[in-house]
Amino acid sequence: MKVVLFCGGLGMRIRDYSDHIPKPMVPIGYRPILWHLMKYYAHYGHTDFILCLGFGADVIKNYFLSYNECLSNDFVLSGGGKELRLLNSDIHDWRITFADTGTTSNIGQRLKAAEKYLAGDDVFLANYADGLTDLPLDIQLAHFHRAGKVASFACVRPNLSLHFVALGRDGLVQSIADVRQSNLRVNGGYFIFRRDIFDHINEGEELVHEPFQRLIRAQQLVAYEYDGFWAGMDTFKDKQFLDETYARGNAPWEVWKTASPGTTPGETLEPRPHVARQVSPVASARR
16 A cells, blocks of 8 residues: 655744754654654555655655665674675665655645556555554554445644633633543544545635535545554654654554564554544644
C-alpha cells in the first residue's frame, strides 16, 4: 500500500531548524523525523512512499541521494577502511517517489498533486510527517475496512501543556483542568483514504476544511480512537520532548525494535472494540 507523506511545510514554530530545512527533516536523534515515520510504515510492510515536496525539496532529495546506512545499522569495516560490509539494512526495499507539489501549496493541493502517482490504488495511507506514535496500524486498517467509509484518521489526545477552561456568565470560571486530562481529541495526522477522496477535493481547498466537511455531511469520515503514545512536533518544546524520549533509549514509536507488526508489547493481535462514528469539525481540526 502506498504512503503519501506531506513534506513541504515551513514549520514556522520551530525556528531554530525550519529557517534552513523543511519540518520533516528536523532531526530526532541522528535521523530526521521523516525517517522515523518511514521506518514505522515499513515495519507494517508499507514501503512504497510518495513524498510531497515543497519548501526545502533539495534538502530531502539530497538526504536520500547520499543516504548513509552505517549511521543506523551495524557494519564491519576491514582492509584498512577499504572494505565495508553492512550487517543489516534500513531502506533496501523502499521505493520513494519525489513529487514536487509546490512551495506554497496546502495539504489538499499536495494530495491532489500526488493523485497521478496513485493510479490503480483503491486505498492508500497519508501522513502530515510531523508526529510519531506507536499506534497499531494494521488494527486501524481493519477498523477502516469494517467501517467501509472514504476516509479515516487517528483521533488522539493532545500533547499540549495547556489548561482547558469552562466559563459561566460574566467570565466566572466553572472549571480548569489539564487539556490532556479532558475528553478533547485532535486529528493525529495518520490517515487512510479510499481513492474516492479525490472526488471530494476541489482546486485550492485545504484537506480538513471543505473536503472533510463534505465527508462528515455524507457520513463518510471515521476516526480511530487511540489512547497510546502520540506526540506531534509543532514547536521547539515538542522537539525537545521527542529528543529526550529518544535519548532514554525506549522511544515508543520505534515499533520496529519493540514489537511484531500489529502489536504493542504484551498485546495480542485482536482488534480493539472501536465504534465508527461521525466526527465533529473540532475533533478534526489539527490542520
